[in-house]
Amino acid sequence: MNTPKNLLIANPDQSIVLTPAEVIRRMFAYTDENGILIVPQWPCDDCVEQGYYICRMNWTKADAEEAVAVYESLYAKLENAGEKPCDAQTMLPYPDPGMEEIAYHLNIRAKRLQKLLALRAPHIVANNEACLLAQAMVLYGYCKDFRCVKELE
Numbered sequence: 001m002n003t004p005k006n007l008l009i010a011n012p013d014q015s016i017v018l019t020p021a022e023v024i025r026r027m028f029a030y031t032d033e034n035g036i037l038i039v040p041q042w043p044c045d046d047c048v049e050q051g052y053y054i055c056r057m058n059w060t061k062a063d064a065e066e067a068v069a070v071y072e073s074l075y076a077k078l079e080n081a082g083e084k085p086c087d088a089q090t091m092l093p094y095p096d097p098g099m100e101e102i103a104y105h106l107n108i109r110a111k112r113l114q115k116l117l118a119l120r121a122p123h124i125v126a127n128n129e130a131c132l133l134a135q136a137m138v139l140y141g142y143c144k145d146f147r148c149v150k151e152l153e
Contacts, residue, residue, distance in 0.1 A: 017127060020075070020134035021068045027138050028064035031057045039135065041148060042105050051150040059142040067141060070094075071134050078114040086114055088133075094141040106140045109133035 018026070031037040035058060041051040059067075070093060077091055088110035089096065089103060096103065109132050116126045139146070 017124065018131060019127070020071055020130045023131045023134045024064055024067050024071060024138055027135065028059065028061060031059070035144075037143075038152070039139075042132065042136070049150060051148050052152060053139070053146050053148055055139060055143045055146040057142050058144045059138075063142060064138075067134075067138050070141070071137055074110070074133075074137065075113075075130065078110060079117050081114060083115075083118050086110060088137075089140075092137065092141065097140060097143065099140075099143070099146070102136060102139045102143065102146070106133070106136040109136045 027037060027039070035056055037055045037057050039053050039055065041053055043050070074088065074091055078086060078088075088106050091110075109129060113126065113129045113133050116129055
């Protein structure tokens with residue numbers, strides 16, 4: 001199977017580490033002219049086989065840059081909260097899109113990153129979770145609908 005261009009947030013032949021800001025900008029760059037963005041399904045403990053989210057996005061380049069600033073603000077809030085419980089949905093300026101799966105991953109990723117920061121986890125570990133949080137935040141803010149598929153056509 002050929003991997004579509006919009007799945008290649010990172011080149012699999014290179015071992016590079018992206019920042020959350022780079023992930024957000026690449027997500028915008030790989031959104032096609034019809035507003036479709038295909039991203040790998042989030043990793044989960046009980047997933048036997050990873051699928052893909054086909055997302056219908058509604059955003060502009062200005063929105064993507066705003067998303068970087070919103071992410072940086074969210075990160076600072078999580079970093080300063082220590083172990084105090086946080087609800088990522090209430091920390092964002094976006095209306096609830098009504099997509100439970102995305103909201104769930106947004107909150108789980110935020111809680112995991114907050115815990116990793118409180119524990120002073122190694123940068124590479126925290127950065128990986130931060131990139132997944134950035135992805136969830138973008139989908140929460142700008143995805144109008146999505147579907148999950150196991151294989152791409």
